[in-house]
Structures are given as structure tokens and as C-alpha cells.
Amino acid sequence: xxxxxxxxxxxxxxxxxxxxxxxxxxxxxxxxxxxxxxxxxxxxxxxxxxxxxxxxxxxxxxxxxxxxxxxxxxxxxxxxxxxxxxxxxxxxxxxxxxxxxxxxxxxxxxxxxxxxxxxxxxxxxxxxxxxxxxxxxxxxxxxxxxxxxxxxxxxxxxxxxxxxxxxxxxxxxxxxxxxxxxxxxxxxxxxxxxxxxxxxxxxxxxxxxxxxxxxxxxxxxxxxxxxxxxxxxxxxxxxxxxxxxxxxxxxxxxxxxxxxxxxxxxxxxxxxxxxxxxxxxxxxxxxxxxxxxxxxxxxxxxxxxxxxxxxxxxxxxxxxxxxxxxxxxxxxx
Numbered sequence: 354x355x356x357x358x359x360x361x362x363x364x365x366x367x368x369x370x371x372x373x374x375x376x377x378x379x380x381x382x383x384x385x386x387x388x389x390x391x392x393x394x395x396x397x398x399x400x401x402x403x404x405x406x407x408x409x410x411x412x413x414x415x416x417x418x419x420x421x422x423x424x425x426x427x428x429x430x431x432x433x434x435x436x437x438x439x440x441x442x443x444x445x446x447x448x449x450x451x452x453x454x455x456x457x458x459x460x461x462x463x464x465x466x467x468x469x470x471x472x473x474x475x476x477x478x479x480x481x482x483x484x485x486x487x488x489x490x491x492x493x494x495x496x497x498x499x500x501x502x503x504x505x506x507x508x509x510x511x512x513x514x515x516x517x518x519x520x521x522x523x524x525x526x527x528x529x530x531x532x533x534x535x536x537x538x539x540x541x542x543x544x545x546x547x548x549x550x551x552x553x554x555x556x557x558x559x560x561x562x563x564x565x566x567x568x569x570x571x572x573x574x575x576x577x578x579x580x581x582x583x584x585x586x587x588x589x590x591x592x593x594x595x596x597x598x599x600x601x602x603x604x605x606x607x608x609x610x611x612x613x614x615x616x617x618x619x620x621x622x623x624x625x626x627x628x629x630x631x632x633x634x635x636x637x638x639x640x641x642x643x644x645x646x647x648x649x650x651x652x653x654x655x656x657x658x659x660x661x662x663x664x665x666x667x668x669x670x671x672x673x674x675x676x677x678x679x680x681x682x683x684x685x686x
Contacts (some may be wrong), residue, residue, distance in 0.1 A: 358410050358418040378637035385454045385675055386419045390480065392473070392497070393556065395434040396601075397594075401459060404589040405656075412552035423448065425480070428461050431523075445476075448483065454675045456488045460496025468500050468510075489678045490580040490671065495545055498583035502549060505575075506557040510547040517543045519595065520579035520658055521568040521586075528564050529672050531574065533583065539663035542590035543568045544598055555628075561584025567619065572667070582671065588664035595621055596652060609644045626653045651659070671673045 356664075357603055369405040387409060393401045402422060409418055430438060443686055458480065465471045478575045481501050484491040493501045502508040522538035531609070532539075551570045568586070575581045595618045602615035617627055629650035637645055 355422045356406065357415065358406060358420050363433065365372070371503050372387065375504050376516075383676060383679055384417045384419060385413075385672060385679070386421070386450065386451065388421045388423060388448065388453045388456045390423045390445075390456065390458040392424065392425050393459050394462040394551050395431050395446055396597075398434055398437065400553060400594070403592075404591050405457060407591075408589055408668055408671070409663055411665045412632070412672055416672065420449075421453075421620075425461075425473045427475045427476045429464065429472065430601060431432050445480075448480075449487070453487070454456070454489050454679055455553055455671065456491040456502075457482050457494065458484075458491065458497045460498075460500075465494065468496075468503055474500075478608075481505065485577040485579055485581070488674050492582045492584065492671070494584045494589070496588055498585055499547060499549060502554070502557070502559070508549060508553050508557055510549050512611075513545070515567050515616055516563070517545050517548065518598070519617060521565040521571075521573040521619065523563045523565045523568070523586075523663070525563050527560060529574070530674055531572070532562055532676055535666040535669055535670075537572070540561060540588040540658065541565070541568075541571055541584040541588065541663055541668075542595060543571075543596060546588075563603065566614045580674070588667060592654060592658060596654070600646075600649070602636070604643070604646055605651070607637060607645055609641070614638065621654060621658065622653050623653045626650070 389402070389405050390501065391398060391401050391405075406420060409420065423445050424438045424442055426445060427644075432609065458477075461471070461473060463471070468474065477497070477500055481504050483620055499510045503510070520540050520542055523541050524538055525532040525535060543565075548569050551564065554561060554570065554573055559573045559575045561570055561573045565571055571584070571586055572584045577584075599615055599618055605611045606614050617630060622630065630652075633648070638647070
């Protein structure tokens with residue numbers, strides 16, 4: 354799937370970032386080619402496309418972006434999702450036939466105890482090695498970031514005592530073009546069961562750009578021929594993504610597909626909703642049955658979560674980096 358993204362395009366998604374018209378715009382400039390390797394699980398497949406499209410549109414201003422979608426062929430899919438990928442996405446072999454300015458690689462739902470045992474591991478590591486020398490910069494998101502540092506430097510992630518799930522205030526800890534003019538604090542969605550330790554990253558030569566007191570390392574980078582940017586969080590998540598995950602996990606608990614009842618996402622629901630959900634949790638623990646999902650209370654989000662423009666600011670700076678690098682390369686020829 355190849356889409357030309359421009360500022361007047363309508364992309365339906367309840368984004369956490371402001372509408373494109375609310376952001377400072379870049380004025381013109383060369384068209385950029387961006388690839389999305391979308392490995393998200395089937396229920397989030399199409400939503401992830403829309404979220405990254407909307408985020409890039411908000412960040413690009415008047416700059417045009419040629420947007421290509423791919424997915425690792427070894428990611429297990431339902432027949433419906435496989436049909437969508439086969440009919441709407443480009444084949445992964447097309448990556449080597451075009452010059453991509455930037456690449457965005459998402460994680461996938463874990464299926465094996467260890468990352469290097471995942472069925473898509475070989476495809477993913479080949480992609481990591483290819484991106485090092487064939488893109489100007491590549492973004493690795495959440496599980497993809499964990500997989501990349503494991504392959505590149507043998508850094509293993511650690512299991513958290515509880516899921517890191519919510520919207521966290523992150524602070525810039527290093528001056529870097531990627532965080533220039535970003536809001537303080539940066540409000541970032543995280544949803545993960547594991548983490549990469551900051552000391553391990555620094556010891557291996559990575560530079561940490563942002564961190565949260567609660568969630569730990571947020572954004573970190575490393576320079577190869579391509580600038581690799583790693584997100585432990587999910588900058589693309591729209592306003593309802595965490596809610597959908599939380600309700601999914603409640604459903605799995607009630608269906609006995611998971612043992613532990615899910616914790617509330619941090620700094621996400623308003624106080625009244627948290628009280629209603631606490632009462633529902635007590636009921637669910639005593640009446641554990643899938644039909645109980647019909648009695649879930651009305652959910653309202655905190656009023657301040659939609660104010661965060663962290664993702665748009667970071668991606669706007671990323672696109673500027675890609676454009677500047679492209680112009681420098683052209684001038685050097």
C-alpha cells in the first residue's frame with residue numbers, strides 16, 4: 354500500500370496529538386518516503402496504520418510524504434488480517450527496490466518465552482541489519498525496540514513486576530534535535546510487560562533522550578549509517594488505545610485466558626471512572642464469567658490526556674532530520 358499524505362487529507366482517528374492545523378508547519382521541502390513495518394496483532398493492525406498516518410500528517414505540515422505499508426511475512430495472522438496485508442500492503446522485497454528516507458517498525462504480540470524464539474525473529478533481524486545502511490533513520494517502537502537492542506548488542510529486557518500501562522510524564526534529559534521545542538513534560542503512552550535498563554543501554558553506547566520517574570527510559574538513540582531511534586512507549590497511540598487494551602485484558606481475565614486481573618492504566622481514566630472500575634473489579638473477582646463484560650460501567654478519560662503534543666513534536670523533528678540529511682546528501686553529490 355502506497356499513500357501520498359498531505360495536509361488536507363482526512364484520517365479518522367481519536368488522536369492524542371492536536372489536529373494538523375494546530376501545529377507549527379514546515380513550509381514545503383522535498384517529498385519524503387516513509388515505510389511502516391506494521392507487525393501489530395490483528396485487532397490493532399488497521400488502527401496502527403491510521404494512527405501513524407495521522408501522526409505523520411500532523412508532524413509534516415505542508416511537506417508531502419509517500420507512505421508505504423509492509424508487514425513481516427512470518428507474523429502469524431488470521432485469514433482476514435492476512436487478506437488485508439496481502440491485498441493492501443507492499444511485499445517486503447520491495448524495500449530493497451526503493452530509497453526510503455525513514456522507516457518505522459512496530460512490535461508484535463509475543464508468542465514465545467524469549468524474543469529470539471519468536472517465529473519472525475530471523476525476518477526481523479535481517480530487517481534490522483538492512484535498515485542500518487539503507488535508511489537515513491529508523492524508528493523502533495516498543496517490542497521492536499527490545500528486539501533491536503537484543504540483536505545489535507545482546508541487551509536483554511527484564512520482566513516487570515507489573516505491567517507498565519498508562520500515560521506517563523517524561524522529561525528530556527539530553528539536548529538533541531529530536532526533542533527540540535517538545536512540551537515539558539512529554540506525555541507518552543506506555544504498555545509493556547518488560548523494560549530495558551538505562552545502565553545497560555548507556556554501557557553499550559546508546560544515548561538516552563527522555564525518561565519517566567515511573568516508567569523508566571522512554572526514548573533513546575544510536576548512530577549507525579542510519580540514525581536508530583528507539584521508543585519503549587507507543588507514540589502513535591490514539592486516545593482510546595489504552596482503553597481498548599484494558600478492556601481486552603478484562604475480557605481475557607473473565608474468560609480465564611489470563612490469571613491476574615489487569616491494573617488500571619496510570620493517569621488515564623478520570624477519578625469517577627476509576628471508582629466505578631474498582632467496584633467492577635470486586636464484582637468480577639466474585640462472578641468471573643465472560644457475560645459480565647455487559648455490565649462494565651461507562652468510561653471517561655482524564656481531561657488533560659488529549660493536550661499532549663509530545664508525539665507530534667518528536668515526529669516533526671524526526672521528519673526535519675530526514676529532510677536535512679536528504680538535502681545534505683544531494684548537495685554532496
